[in-house]
Amino acid sequence: MTERQESDSRKLLGRLRDTLAEEGPAQARLDHITSLIAESMSTDVCSIYLFRDAETLELCATEGLNPESVHQTRMRLGEGLVGRVAKTARPVNTEDAPSTKGFRYMPETGEEIFSAFLGLPIQRLGERLGVLVVQSKDKRQYSDDEVYALEVVAMVLAEMAELGAFVGEGGTLSAPHQRAELFRGTMGQEGTAEGHVWLHEPRVVVTNPVADDxxxxxxxxxxxxxxxxxxxxxxxxxxxxxxxxxxxxxxxxxxxxxxxxxxxxxxxxxxxxxxxxxxxxxxxxxxxxxxxxxxxxxxxxxxxxxxxxxxxxxxxxxxxGNETGAEMPVDPILVAKNIGPGELLDYGRKLKGIVLDEGSVGSHAAIVARALAIPLVVHAEGISTEALNGDHILVDGEQGVVHLRADENVVTAFRDKMAMQAQAQLRYAGLRGQLAETLDGSVVAMHMNAGLMADLPSLKSSGAEGVGLFRTELQFLVRNQMPKRSELKAIYERVLDAADGRRVQFRTLDIGSDKVLPYMKPNDEPNPAMGWRAIRVGLDKPGVMRMQLQALIRAANGRPLTVMFPFVAQLDEFTEGRDQVLREIDREAALGHVLPERVEIGAMLETPSLAFAPWKFFELADFISIGGNDLKQFFFAADRENERVRRRYDTLNVSFLTLIERIVARCDATNTPVSFCGEDAGRPLEAMCFAAMGLRALSMRPASIGPVKHLLRRVNLIDARAAIETAREAGEMSVRPAVVEYLKGLA
Known part of the structure; x- marks a missing residue:
C-alpha cells in the first residue's frame, strides 16, 4: 500500500468508527456503513450479509441494490458467490460474476447489471458472522490493495458486531453474548450441574479496533x-x-x-x-x-x-485474561475449546462441570473428569466463543446438552430434575452396605473404576467391594516427563493403603491411541485405536513395563497384588507379559525385597480375537476383565469417537450379548473369574442383562453403583434371561424392547 492509500484507509476506518458510535437504530448504522464503503472505494454497490442462523445468510444492508430486498433476500451456506465466501471463509474476486461458477441470480436485488464482484468473510477467530460485498458495473478485477483495504474493513465490522453495534431489527441483528443459547454436544461424563461460566482461556474483547495514531x-x-x-x-x-x-x-x-x-x-x-x-x-x-x-x-x-x-x-x-485477577465464581463450570489432563487436575474438584468445544469421550480430559465425577459435555461446538465469564450455565451430562443464559422456565425444569436425582442418590445411599443380590439369589460383585488418589474415598462411600480397574496411565499423562520408579511405588502404596485390604486390579500402562504422553513422540498412525498401543507398547518397550512392575511389586510390600494387561489380542502377548511379571518377582526376591503375599495376573478382553483364543489362555489367566468400551467398538467396527456411527449400535444387540455369553461360558469351563468393566456396566438396564448372561462381577464409576444395585435387587435373573431368550428366538436385533417390557411388569 502507498502512503496515500494507507491514509485513505485510515480515514474510512475513522468514519466507520464514528458511525458505529452514533446513537440510533442498528439498521440506520448498517445503512450508513454501506454508503461510506461504496463512496470510499468508488464502487456501485456495497452490501452486508449476516448469518440469520448457522446455515442461512440474510441481506441486512445495501447501497446500490434494490432496498426492498433488505431482510428479504436469503441464501443457504454455500449457495451463490456470497454463500461460497461464507462457507470457505475465503475471498471471491471476479470481473464477471454472472459467468462465474456458482453464481446465483437473485432477481429481487437487481444485481444482474453488475459485473465485478468482491466478497470477503466477516469473521473473528474462526467465528463466521457474515459476508461483505462490493460490486461494480464495469468488468474489472479488484486490486490487491483494494482487497486488503476491504479485509481491514471486514475485520472492524466483526469486532463491532462482537461489541453489539448491530443489535436491533431483524433476526440477524440480536445482541451477542446476551441471548439464551442451547448447545447439543456429546456426553463425556454423566451428571447435571448448575453454575456460572469460568473460561479456561478467556477470549480477549477488542474494544478499540480503530486507532488514530x-x-x-x-x-x-x-x-x-x-x-x-x-x-x-x-x-x-x-x-x-x-x-x-x-x-x-x-x-x-x-x-x-x-x-x-x-x-x-x-x-x-x-x-x-x-x-x-x-x-x-x-x-x-x-x-x-x-x-x-x-x-x-x-x-x-x-x-x-x-x-x-x-x-x-x-x-x-x-x-x-484470568491471570489479571478475575475471580473464579463459587460454582464454576469450566468452558474451554479443549484442555489437557494436567490443567484439569489443577482445577480439581472445585469445578461443578466442564464443557468443551472439542474433546472426545476417550480424551485425557474425559478420563480425569470421570475420575473426579464431574459432569462433562464434549463437542459443544462454539460455546467457548459464545460464553463469557460469569454467564449462568446449566450442564446436562446425561443428555450432552448445555443451556447458556437459559430462561426461567428451563432453569425451573432443570432444577426439578437435579432435585429428583438428589433424592434418588439418598435412596441409593441406603443400599451402601447391602449386597447386589437378585430375587433369585444371585449375587453380583460391585467394583469401581479409579485412576487418581482422589477416587479412593469413593470406595467406602459408594459401597464398592474393590477396585475393578485402576488406570495407571494417569500418573504418566499428567507429567511433563517420565515418572521415576520411586514415585510410582509411592503412589501405588498409597492406593493399596486407601483400599484397606480390598482388592485393587492395577491395569498396566495403557497408552497410545488417544492417550499420547506429553514427552513421548507421537506416531502418525492411520488408525491409532487399532495401532501401537497398550500391551503392544509395553512388549516393544520392555524397560517401561519392567519399571512399572517393579514399582507395583515393591508397593505391595507383602500384601496381595493384582496385575492386569490391557488390549491383549492373542495368547502369546499374554504369556510374554505374564512371564515378565514372574521374572520381576524372581529378580525382586534375589535382591532381598519383600514379595507380595500372592500375585494374580489377568488380562482385559477388549478384542473379539481373544474371545476365541486357545483354551490355554483361559487356563493361564488368573482372571479376565471384559473391557466393554473397546470390545464394542471393534465388534461393531464402529469408532466410539465418531458421532456418526458410535450410537448406531446397541450394547443389547443380540450378537453382542451372544459374544458375552460365549466369553462367560469359556471362563466358567476353566473356573476363570470374569467381570465386565466399562461405561455400560454402570447403566442399570445393561448391567441387568450382563448379569442375566452369567456375569457375576461388574466394575463402573462409583456414582453408578447405587442405581445398578437398586435395579438388581428388584429383578429375577431367571425371568430377565427368559425375556432375552424370547427376543433372541424371535429374531429380534436387540433385546432392549423385551427387557424394558419385563421391567414394566415389576412396577
Whole structure:
C-alpha cells in the first residue's frame, strides 16, 4: 500500500468508527456503513450479509441494490458467490460474476447489471458472522490493495458486531453474548450441574479496533512482542536438557515469536488504521482459516502454536485474561475449546462441570473428569466463543446438552430434575452396605473404576467391594516427563493403603491411541485405536513395563497384588507379559525385597480375537476383565469417537450379548473369574442383562453403583434371561424392547 492509500484507509476506518458510535437504530448504522464503503472505494454497490442462523445468510444492508430486498433476500451456506465466501471463509474476486461458477441470480436485488464482484468473510477467530460485498458495473478485477483495504474493513465490522453495534431489527441483528443459547454436544461424563461460566482461556474483547495514531500503535505492538519473546525465552530456559520434545515445542514458539513476516503483516494492518489488538486478531483469524484447510498434521500443529502465541500477545496488549485477577465464581463450570489432563487436575474438584468445544469421550480430559465425577459435555461446538465469564450455565451430562443464559422456565425444569436425582442418590445411599443380590439369589460383585488418589474415598462411600480397574496411565499423562520408579511405588502404596485390604486390579500402562504422553513422540498412525498401543507398547518397550512392575511389586510390600494387561489380542502377548511379571518377582526376591503375599495376573478382553483364543489362555489367566468400551467398538467396527456411527449400535444387540455369553461360558469351563468393566456396566438396564448372561462381577464409576444395585435387587435373573431368550428366538436385533417390557411388569 502507498502512503496515500494507507491514509485513505485510515480515514474510512475513522468514519466507520464514528458511525458505529452514533446513537440510533442498528439498521440506520448498517445503512450508513454501506454508503461510506461504496463512496470510499468508488464502487456501485456495497452490501452486508449476516448469518440469520448457522446455515442461512440474510441481506441486512445495501447501497446500490434494490432496498426492498433488505431482510428479504436469503441464501443457504454455500449457495451463490456470497454463500461460497461464507462457507470457505475465503475471498471471491471476479470481473464477471454472472459467468462465474456458482453464481446465483437473485432477481429481487437487481444485481444482474453488475459485473465485478468482491466478497470477503466477516469473521473473528474462526467465528463466521457474515459476508461483505462490493460490486461494480464495469468488468474489472479488484486490486490487491483494494482487497486488503476491504479485509481491514471486514475485520472492524466483526469486532463491532462482537461489541453489539448491530443489535436491533431483524433476526440477524440480536445482541451477542446476551441471548439464551442451547448447545447439543456429546456426553463425556454423566451428571447435571448448575453454575456460572469460568473460561479456561478467556477470549480477549477488542474494544478499540480503530486507532488514530499508527505510530503509537506500532510502538505498543513492538513492546508487547518484546515482552512475548522474553516470556518464551524464559520458558525455554526452564526446560531441562533431557526434555527434547518439550524443547522442540518451545523452539517452534520462539521461531514464530521472532518471525519477521508475522510482524510485518501486523505492522501493515496498523498502518492501514487498525489498532494493535485488531492487527493481531486479523493475523490470528487468517491463521485459523488456513488451519481448517491444512491436511498435514505437523503444519496444523504449528498453526496451533501461532494461534496460542497470538492469544498470549493479545492478553499482553489488552491486559485481559484470568491471570489479571478475575475471580473464579463459587460454582464454576469450566468452558474451554479443549484442555489437557494436567490443567484439569489443577482445577480439581472445585469445578461443578466442564464443557468443551472439542474433546472426545476417550480424551485425557474425559478420563480425569470421570475420575473426579464431574459432569462433562464434549463437542459443544462454539460455546467457548459464545460464553463469557460469569454467564449462568446449566450442564446436562446425561443428555450432552448445555443451556447458556437459559430462561426461567428451563432453569425451573432443570432444577426439578437435579432435585429428583438428589433424592434418588439418598435412596441409593441406603443400599451402601447391602449386597447386589437378585430375587433369585444371585449375587453380583460391585467394583469401581479409579485412576487418581482422589477416587479412593469413593470406595467406602459408594459401597464398592474393590477396585475393578485402576488406570495407571494417569500418573504418566499428567507429567511433563517420565515418572521415576520411586514415585510410582509411592503412589501405588498409597492406593493399596486407601483400599484397606480390598482388592485393587492395577491395569498396566495403557497408552497410545488417544492417550499420547506429553514427552513421548507421537506416531502418525492411520488408525491409532487399532495401532501401537497398550500391551503392544509395553512388549516393544520392555524397560517401561519392567519399571512399572517393579514399582507395583515393591508397593505391595507383602500384601496381595493384582496385575492386569490391557488390549491383549492373542495368547502369546499374554504369556510374554505374564512371564515378565514372574521374572520381576524372581529378580525382586534375589535382591532381598519383600514379595507380595500372592500375585494374580489377568488380562482385559477388549478384542473379539481373544474371545476365541486357545483354551490355554483361559487356563493361564488368573482372571479376565471384559473391557466393554473397546470390545464394542471393534465388534461393531464402529469408532466410539465418531458421532456418526458410535450410537448406531446397541450394547443389547443380540450378537453382542451372544459374544458375552460365549466369553462367560469359556471362563466358567476353566473356573476363570470374569467381570465386565466399562461405561455400560454402570447403566442399570445393561448391567441387568450382563448379569442375566452369567456375569457375576461388574466394575463402573462409583456414582453408578447405587442405581445398578437398586435395579438388581428388584429383578429375577431367571425371568430377565427368559425375556432375552424370547427376543433372541424371535429374531429380534436387540433385546432392549423385551427387557424394558419385563421391567414394566415389576412396577
Amino acid at each position: 499508527p505510530v503509537a500503535e506500532a510502538e505498543r505492538l513492538t513492546e508487547a512482542v518484546d515482552q512475548l519473546r522474553y516470556g518464551v525465552d524464559r520458558m525455554l530456559s526452564r526446560v531441562r536438557p533431557a526434555d527434547t520434545d518439550q524443547r522442540d515445542v518451545i523452539e517452534a514458539y520462539r521461531m514464530f515469536a521472532n518471525s519477521r513476516s508475522w510482524m510485518k503483516r501486523m505492522q501493515g494492518s496498523i498502518a492501514s488504521g487498525l489498532s494493535a489488538e485488531a492487527a493481531v486478531e486479523k493475523e490470528q483469524t487468517a491463521a485459523r482459516t488456513r488451519l481448517e484447510s491444512v491436511p498435514d498434521a505437523y503444519l496444523r500443529e504449528r498453526l496451533h502454536d501461532l494461534d496460542d502465541l497470538s492469544n498470549r500477545l493479545l492478553r499482553i496488549l489488552s491486559g485481559q
